[in-house]
Amino acid sequence: MTERSSSAGRRGRPPGTSARELEVIALRLFTERGFHETTVDDIASTAGVSRRTFFRYYESKADVLWNEFDAEVETIRKLLADASAALPVLAAVREAVLAANHYRAEDVPELRMRMHLLSTVTELGASSAVHYDAWERAISAYVGERIGQPADSLYPLAVGRVVLAACRAAYERWSARADADLTVYLDAALQAVADGFADSSLTTEPEPSGT
């Protein structure tokens, strides 16, 4: 059951699978056997299609893990486009990032699996660089516009990279501990950035409580 709904007036052979189905299967196999130990053949044959077909849906074996992340980049971009110019730059960025990271409770387990893979499997570095880069550029473009500098000059570039770095630290801690809400970790990390990591702010870590 994928999305056989609007087969109205749709010519040609119907798809034997869907990007979403491949994603779910791949995620399951990766967590069961490991990323490296799972071949593209395994994923494809489990879905009942050929290896070649997998690569028609995703450019690489790793790409199957980045759908949600790419969607988040788009969300952040839109939120920043509507952000108030009255806010300090970094505050606007923080609000957008936090707003883009509210997930429905039912989506959390899958999100956690994905993030755990992303932060532990070293072979994913190749693809992560590409997707992280898009995330960073969404921030850099906004910062560059706000302060009237090219997006690829030093400060916009640094802000984009630094904010992502802080968020990745928060993602990683959250996926490892699973005790508090993701946004609590994100907020703490971004607040530390805004404070310039002053020693006085380096004391409290989010406590095991809350949802």
Next chain:
Amino acid sequence: MTERSSSAGRRGRPPGTSARELEVIALRLFTERGFHETTVDDIASTAGVSRRTFFRYYESKADVLWNEFDAEVETIRKLLADASAALPVLAAVREAVLAANHYRAEDVPELRMRMHLLSTVTELGASSAVHYDAWERAISAYVGERIGQPADSLYPLAVGRVVLAACRAAYERWSARADADLTVYLDAALQAVADGFADSSLTTEPEPSGT
């Protein structure tokens, strides 16, 4: 200058090449033809050895670019071990990073080539994650020790990642513009981090001057 050029009491067949020779050849071919367009066979045959032998010196095609970077990680680790506990944490980190990035003028052209490849070739993402991780952990370990928290808790992790992110932004701008000293860019980026990217500090980019 790798190691035993003096073949004193060294049994067995002498090496037909060296890690350093392969590095120089690879760097030249990468910049001439591009990373993707250069095969391991090209590098090996230019050095006069077999493809298999290349993989005895380096674990992967990309690894050939990370020698210097790994050495820098060790330098930073040692500098931090000797850092004064009277300095604020972030200031100690900044001093160590800046000190580890003073290069002899004769080494700069090669350094620039390497950094340009590292910041432009997307296929290097796989290996970069591994080596960047070691860099980050050198910082996180120090920060964790200083503030009395595990190195993998949120703030040490965040500081490590954020400082690397800022340095990478500086590296990238420097390798793209080549106008000022590398440490000028690094200092500017790290100062912005320490200031929490306050709007007032986001105005000036290092100017085309200096060495």
Next chain:
DNA sequence: GAAGGTTTCGACACTGTGTGACGAATTTCG
């Protein structure tokens, strides 16, 4: 209900990375 257009799929072949196994080559030591 046959013909033609459309879309997805499978089979095949190919390049390149990375790895394991094993024997050959080359040097020093006894």
Next chain:
DNA sequence: CGAAATTCGTCACACAGTGTCGAAACCTTC
């Protein structure tokens, strides 16, 4: 000279990723 040590080359293999081409399955139209 023979033995031990060390590096190298050849062969074989698994897997990712890509291009090509024809077949399969669906729709529309006559």
